[in-house]
Amino acid sequence: xxxxxxxxxxxxxxxxxxxxxxxxxxxxxxxxxxxxxxxxxxxxxxxxxxxxxxxxxxxxxxxxxxxxxxxxxxxxxxxxxxxxxxxxxxxxxxxxxxxxxxxxxxxxxxxxxxxxxxxxxxxxxxxxxxxxxxxxxxxxxxxxxxxxxxxxxxxxxxxxxxxxxxxxxxxxxxxxxxxxxxxxxxxxxxxxxxxxxxxxxxxxxxxxxxxxxxxxxxxxxxxxxxxxxxxxxxxxxxxxxxxxxxxxxxxxxxxxxxxxxxxxxxxxxxxxxxxxxxxxxxxxxxxxxxxxxxxxxxxxxxxxxxxxxxxxxxxxxxxxxxxxxxxxxxxxxxxxxxxxxxxxxxxxxxxxxxxxxxxxxxxxxxxxxxxxxxxxxxxxxxxxxxxxxxxxxxxxxxxxxxxxxxxxxxxxxxxxxxxxxxxxxxxxxxxxxxxxxxxxxxxxxxxxxxxxxxxxxxxxxxxxxxxxxxxxxxxxxxxxxxxxxxxxxxxxxxxxxxxxxxxxxxxxxxxxxxxxxxxxxxxxxxxxxxxxxxxxxxxxxxxxxxxxxxxxxxxxxxxxxxxxxxxxxxxxxxxxxxxxxxxxxxxxxxxxxxxxxxxxxxxxxxxxxxxxxxxxxxxxxxxxxxxxxxxxxxxxxxxxxxxxxxxxxxxxxxxxxxxxxxxxxxxxxxxxxxxxxxxxxxxxxxxxxxxxxxxxxxxxxxxxxxxxxxxxxxxxxxxxxxxxxxxxxxxxxxxxxxxxxxxxxxxxxxxxxxxxxxxxxxxxxxxxxxxxxxxxxxxxxxxxxxxxxxxxxxxxxxxxxxxxxxxxxxxxxxxxxxxxxxxxxxxxxxxxxxxxxxxxxxxxxxx
Numbered sequence: 001x002x003x004x005x006x007x008x009x010x011x012x013x014x015x016x017x018x019x020x021x022x023x024x025x026x027x028x029x030x031x032x033x034x035x036x037x038x039x040x041x042x043x044x045x046x047x048x049x050x051x052x053x054x055x056x057x058x059x060x061x062x063x064x065x066x067x068x069x070x071x072x073x074x075x076x077x078x079x080x081x082x083x084x085x086x087x088x089x090x091x092x093x094x095x096x097x098x099x100x101x102x103x104x105x106x107x108x109x110x111x112x113x114x115x116x117x118x119x120x121x122x123x124x125x126x127x128x129x130x131x132x133x134x135x136x137x138x139x140x141x142x143x144x145x146x147x148x149x150x151x152x153x154x155x156x157x158x159x160x161x162x163x164x165x166x167x168x169x170x171x172x173x174x175x176x177x178x179x180x181x182x183x184x185x186x187x188x189x190x191x192x193x194x195x196x197x198x199x200x201x202x203x204x205x206x207x208x209x210x211x212x213x214x215x216x217x218x219x220x221x222x223x224x225x226x227x228x229x230x231x232x233x234x235x236x237x238x239x240x241x242x243x244x245x246x247x248x249x250x251x252x253x254x255x256x257x258x259x260x261x262x263x264x265x266x267x268x269x270x271x272x273x274x275x276x277x278x279x280x281x282x283x284x285x286x287x288x289x290x291x292x293x294x295x296x297x298x299x300x301x302x303x304x305x306x307x308x309x310x311x312x313x314x315x316x317x318x319x320x321x322x323x324x325x326x327x328x329x330x331x332x333x334x335x336x337x338x339x340x341x342x343x344x345x346x347x348x349x350x351x352x353x354x355x356x357x358x359x360x361x362x363x364x365x366x367x368x369x370x371x372x373x374x375x376x377x378x379x380x381x382x383x384x385x386x387x388x389x390x391x392x393x394x395x396x397x398x399x400x401x402x403x404x405x406x407x408x409x410x411x412x413x414x415x416x417x418x419x420x421x422x423x424x425x426x427x428x429x430x431x432x433x434x435x436x437x438x439x440x441x442x443x444x445x446x447x448x449x450x451x452x453x454x455x456x457x458x459x460x461x462x463x464x465x466x467x468x469x470x471x472x473x474x475x476x477x478x479x480x481x482x483x484x485x486x487x488x489x490x491x492x493x494x495x496x497x498x499x500x501x502x503x504x505x506x507x508x509x510x511x512x513x514x515x516x517x518x519x520x521x522x523x524x525x526x527x528x529x530x531x532x533x534x535x536x537x538x539x540x541x542x543x544x545x546x547x548x549x550x551x552x553x554x555x556x557x558x559x560x561x562x563x564x565x566x567x568x569x570x571x572x573x574x575x576x577x578x579x580x581x582x583x584x585x586x587x588x589x590x591x592x593x594x595x596x597x598x599x600x601x602x603x604x605x606x607x608x609x610x611x612x613x614x615x616x617x618x619x620x621x622x623x624x625x626x627x628x629x630x631x632x633x634x635x636x637x638x639x640x641x642x643x644x645x646x647x648x649x650x651x652x653x654x655x656x657x658x659x660x661x662x663x664x665x666x667x668x669x670x671x672x673x674x675x676x677x678x679x680x681x682x683x684x685x686x687x688x689x690x691x692x693x694x695x696x697x698x699x700x701x702x703x704x705x706x707x708x709x710x711x712x713x714x715x716x717x718x719x720x721x722x723x724x725x726x727x728x729x730x731x732x733x734x735x736x737x738x739x740x741x742x743x744x745x746x747x748x749x750x751x752x753x754x755x756x757x758x759x760x761x762x763x764x765x766x767x768x769x770x771x772x773x774x775x776x777x778x779x780x781x782x783x784x785x786x787x788x789x790x791x792x793x794x795x796x797x798x799x800x801x802x803x804x805x806x807x808x809x810x811x812x813x814x815x816x817x818x819x820x821x822x823x824x825x826x827x828x829x830x831x832x833x834x835x836x837x838x839x840x841x842x843x844x845x846x847x
Contacts, residue, residue, distance in 0.1 A: 019082065020082045021079065022078070023075075030109040030110060032108050033108075036108055039071075042067055043071065045328070046063065046072055047075060049327075053325070054080075056319075057296055058316050058319075059297075059324075060298075060299045060310070060324040061300045061301075062302070063302065063327065064302055073167060073300050076163070076298055077090055077298075078110050078134060081131050081133075085162035085295055086163070086295060087129065088134045088135070088161070088164070089136075089142070091137065091139040091164060091166045093167065093171040093175065094415045096391070096392055097415060098114070102136050111133040112136050113128050113134070114136055115148075122148055131162065139171070139172050139176075142290060143175060144256065144259075146258060150288075152286070152288075153258065158290065163294065164290075164297055164298070165298040166300070168302075169307060171414050171415070172299070173313050176314060177279065177280075177438075179255075180283050180284055181256060181278060181280070181436070181438075182252055182277070182279075183276070184250075184252070184278075185274065186273075189245065192250075196241065196269075197216070197271065199234055200230060204226065207637065212224070216273075217273060219273040219689065220275070221272075221692070222691055223437050224271055225268060225270050226269040226270070227637050228612045231267075231268070232265060232615060259287050259288075260280050263280065263284065266282070266578065268438065270437035272437055282312070282571075283314065286315070307565075308564040308565045308567070308568040311565065311572055312572045315572065318565065318568075333470055333473035333475070334473075334534055334537065335464070335467065335476075335504055336476045336477065336508065336530060337479065337501075337508040338476065338478050338479070338531070339508060340478065340523065341482070341485055341669065342509060342667055343523035345676075346520045349429075349481075353377070353378065353381060355528075356427055357382065359424075360404055360425075361404055362404060363403050363404070363424035363425055364404065364423050364424060365426075366416075366466070367383065367407065367408040367428075368410075368412060368428050368463050369410055370431060371430070375408055375410050378406065378408040381406075383407060383408040384407045385407075385408055385410075387409075391409065398422040399422045403421050411432065411433065413460075414462045414463075417466075418466045418467050418469065419470060423466070423467045423475060424475055424535055425467075425475070425477075426477045426478070428481075431481060431487060444635050445633065445635050445636060446605050447635070449605075450496075450559070450564075451564065451602060453487075454561075454564075457493060457496035458496075461498060461501055464501060476535060482674070482677035485670065486673055489667060489673065490664050494556075495557060498552075498558060503556055506556070511526055570589050570596075577589060578613050586610075586613055590613075603632050604630070604632030607626075607629035611626040623640060653726055654706065656705075657706070658827065659705075659818065662703075662823075667811075668810055668811030669811050671807050672807045675807040679696070679700075679800050679804070682736075682796070682800065683736065684773075688736055690734060690736060694734050706724060707723070707725075708722070719731045719753035720753075721734060727834060727835075728767075728834055729757065729766045730768050730770055731768065734772045738773055739774075741777040742775060747779075750771050751788075768789075769788025770788060771845075772796070773790055774796075778846070789842045789843060789844055789845060790843050790844075795843055802831065802832065806829075809826060
């Protein structure tokens, strides 16, 4: 020991004060790197609020992207370490963010560690075990069926955690469900996939013969739920099949099954043409004691739009979700959000892509798309695809190499840190798609439910956050895809976004506003002028954007989600009652839930959940509840005993309903975008999925102001589509994939649908049978009785042409400014009232 070291030791022999306060620890104990020795005001404010609540078990915190969330979270955990609470864990969504967090900790002198490998196995570092350093790892390293932290029922030691922090609330819920589910891919284990298919073939045939045929043909977009009663009846066989395949070759079963194998009764099974998914009704978080029994649980997120899910899905306390720690919005950098097609309906997707490649000569462009089809559109033009294998390296290339690249990534709306020159132009091309079968079928079961749309808005907002990562960052974001633009163009969806995003979307839309509609060239010129202001970070733009952000909370209202929190609390209590098989408590909580969702789009879905939960306790009452569910929502499971009742009530007038439909949109161009989206799938072609065709016909009828349903989605003998009008009922069969004349089988299906109508409805004079088919001729061996007509290729072309003309005329004014009289004139002009539709578009069938 040298002289100077000895003197320092002698000089500091008096007892040191124990510091546990997070702010004091930063100032007095940590040795930061040069330039990193200060806390921002918002970080200090957040930590002061946390210090006042540091004894709480669960705390939720909201901090904007780029506001120093990682450092704040690390200081919270380090403070708990110093307090003596026990081991601390910082949980990130993915490995890339683990590395970023690790590097940040080094800048501020915070002791951290990662898992170590010893003889090929992962080991906890001693510094973590001894509560000397914060363990940084991914959320799914903690949450999986063979967790290194221990799982109830396994032989691995259960680890105790003093304090854990989850970075990104939304992603952790998604990861928890993913790691609690079993996916059987047809391409990976065809034998097991087919075994499940054979096991439930009859059950699925009863639910919908056409859908079963599509699944057998390998169509990924067609999904059916195995009825829960059939699932329960065949659980012994299911367990045998899964147990026989529970090995490392089937890693999804091997790593996930321990969480649900003993509770398959409370799981749901979904089957598509490419995959089978078994997923729990409620995420089994109690099976991971390190999480469920951690002394302190902190969750940080940029937004908390679907924070209610934390209560029912992860058991976070209601108080924490209702009272999150918030701080004033900091400078988020400048983000300009553009939607070219909302400025002029004639701007094509190809023109937008060409514009992006033009800018890519000087800056980096990153494109997020929902599927491989859209990936190819960009890679064919020269974009580099980012995948799991190369994403870290390619993002590093964007950061370190000379700007001027276009990269495209599929379904990655989170976990990418595209700071500064890494990405100056971000493109979101198309509506984000759900990756799980449960999510996808829930969109069918609960179409346009606030709960479902809220999740979709959250994913979009996560994507928007990829390009602006600090207070000095800037990025232009372009939104593409008719489905995405239709979603953000609906007035009902505005409040699902944060106030800041609403303000940025509103300003972006205003670029195309004026007394007259913009010509295409002028729209593109305005857009490019705005892009240049943002990319050059001009002082006027930066000052304007700062004001835009800081005034957002005053100008824009986020939808009140208190009701969803109350629902989530009730769901949590409901699932706890189900775990105890306490039928009285199940009934009590379900009655409360049903009162809250009465008359909403979710009512039928909750009745089906009720029926599922009590099936093992009271099968007869469960069946009665499923009948109610089906009656409320025809998309749900078809009960075993279902008596159709005669219906006599006529539908209301068309014009008020049509006015209501178009008033859902913010701008006239949004109407054009929506109609283009719908009509793009109404094609007589074997390349267009019949499900997409039928769905678009349903949306078209609804748009025109009719009661529009798809009975064949759940009834083998029902028509593909059914439009109920004021004076007529359209019974519709869709044969868009047919290449020849109307076949005998197709004619017989139309006859069966007419028989379906007569069994249900009392006034058969209202019925108009329509087959949508490219040909107006019937095959020689077919028999028709003149009870139905056809919309053939010629008439469909005319119908689509007139719909486009109607939408263009409606785009000249704000949708909510049209009077009933104006709208009736427009509909009559294009033969779209019920009285003019039949003679204009329906043709007699020729022998």
